[in-house]
Amino acid sequence: MKKKKAFLAAFLAAGMLTGCLGRSGGGTMNTESSRIYITEEGALQTATVETYTQQDYYRADELKAYLEEAVTGYNETHGQGSVTLDSCTLENGNAKMVFRYASGSDLAGFTSQYEDKVNQVDSITVTRVSDILEQSESEGVTFKKASDGKLAEKKALSNKGDCFAIVVETPQPVTIQTQGKLLFTSKNVSIKDHYTVQTAKGKNYIIFK
Structure with a gap:
């Protein structure tokens, strides 16, 4: 056995x-x-x-x-x-x-313990857009629209303050899918479709309805 x-x-x-x-x-x-x-x-x-x-x-x-x-x-x-x-x-x-x-800490902990290398992250937090605006601005994060990849203005982000924001740090790219439609992502995120992205290594921001 x-x-x-x-x-x-x-x-x-x-x-x-x-x-x-x-x-x-x-x-x-x-x-x-x-x-x-x-x-x-x-x-x-x-x-x-x-x-x-x-x-x-x-x-x-x-x-x-x-x-x-x-x-x-x-x-x-x-x-x-x-x-x-x-x-x-x-x-x-x-x-x-x-x-x-x-x-998110359970996801990070279990995938590490279980050796799920494809979904393994250092950390992942799901919060509200209003909670991450100041932090992302201090980090110099640039956001793009999920619809066309164009630069997102600060006002457009502020108007979506009640929407969900995912903050994820990864040792390698991972695929993330959201049930709600994607609105904005940090510039380093690769958008695959209206609901799916592939992160970059490091810190990533994803905003969805």
């Missing part, structure tokens, strides 16, 4: 956590590729998605049991409900795992 768990861990860390950006998506969570997802309520989820070749070896119930054990271990240290496994499937050579987090 220990050997099987070790193999599953190696399978996840080495073989499955290299998912790339899939097709363009809408506001509904796209589980065709790995990403961080933020709902219209500001809740955080991750999808870890990858293909595998040894279809006869891997079993969904074993993978689910392994992941549930990892979640239980994390929650015992950080508090019940910090991380939840929403779903886990193995089908036709595709593995999909969706997790839900109580906070």
Whole structure:
């Protein structure tokens, strides 16, 4: 059993956590590729998605049991409900795992512990635009419109003070999808569609409805 768990861990860390950006998506969570997802309520989820070749070896119930054990271990240290496994499937050579987090620190902590390299961040915070304007201005951050990539004026940002702002620091680019439509991003963020971006290494700002 220990050997099987070790193999599953190696399978996840080495073989499955290299998912790339899939097709363009809408506001509904796209589980065709790995990403961080933020709902219209500001809740955080991750999808870890990858293909595998040894279809006869891997079993969904074993993978689910392994992941549930990892979640239980994390929650015992950080508090019940910090991380939840929403779903886990193995089908036709595709593995999909969706997790839900109580906070940005739980997402950062669990993806690091679980070695989810595709969704791993140093920190992620979901707040309101009004809360980040002064901070971003002091940092000299330049914002662009998500609709056309043109420079966003300060007044346009201020007018969206009640909208959500994501502040994320990453050791490498990650894909982030928002349930609400994107409004503005910091200049270093790459916009993929109306709901999806790829961050740059370092600090990124993303604003959505």
